Amino acid sequence: MLAVVGLLVFGLASHGSSRVQLGEAAPDPTLPKLDGGGDGSLAEHRGEWVLVNFWASWCDPCKEEAPALEQFQRQHESGDFTVLGIDSRDLSGDGRAFARKHELSYPQLHDGEGDMAHEYGTTGVPENFLVDPKGKVRWLTAGPVTEEMLNDQIAPLVEGKS
């Protein structure tokens, strides 16, 4: 009986996940780059503000937010900022086609197994987490970002005005 209970607890503990909270260290697993050029991670951008954007090619809201993200990236890439796209639970070929179609210039990682999404405790796509230069989560939203959100909430943090 104890063994069965133990297995149930293990199962729940290993599959359950909670959303990463503001102020917590951002999980930083290593994942393959979407373009196939080796591996990458959030740690490569330590010292920068990073907007971690979970998306998938089959997700309609992800299509809607992609232009705003790309525009924000182009406006701020000269500073210490980047969007880091995480193509989650998606076919890598479909993900690459999506990135090409929307002309996404920011770095992309492929999270086919959903491991990174699990560590962040996401419940779907898109979800966005702003990570500060020290690796702490400073802002998050479950759902797509809009141009207004990026300009009103993200830009002041990234530009040091908040």
Add this chain to the structure above:
Amino acid sequence: MSARTIRALAIASAALALMAASLVPAAGAATPQTSLSEISGEVMCPVCGTLLELAESPQAQREKAFIQRLVDEGRSKQEIKDALVAEYGDEVLALPQDSGFSLSAYVVPIVAFIVAAIALAFGVAKWRRASGSGDDGRPVAAGLSAEDSARLDEDLGRYDL
């Protein structure tokens, strides 16, 4: 029929045979070895958490299209499953793998059954001992006190045995 005509017919027949032989491998390479319906009953839709054949989400549609493309290329069922694992990881497989930690999915129920059977056997043996039954199912004779023995003899004496 002249010898010339016969020779022409023979050459034409040989040419046709060669063409047919060259077409067979090409057709074989693209001949489906499995089907979408067969595979979708054995793999998961990772986002939906259900068998792919039961899922209709956009992600499931993409996964089905991916499988269909590989089926059309003539890939085997195992090759397609391997391609799915490369994309989505082991969780895409509906059945756990028979190696590593996944092996516990098969071993644990068997071990649990054996442990339960042993526990049941011990429990039954203990219960039978506690209820005063012997191995042959007859009551075990208990020692009689002198008083009970005398009363038993008295009772038996009333009967003409």
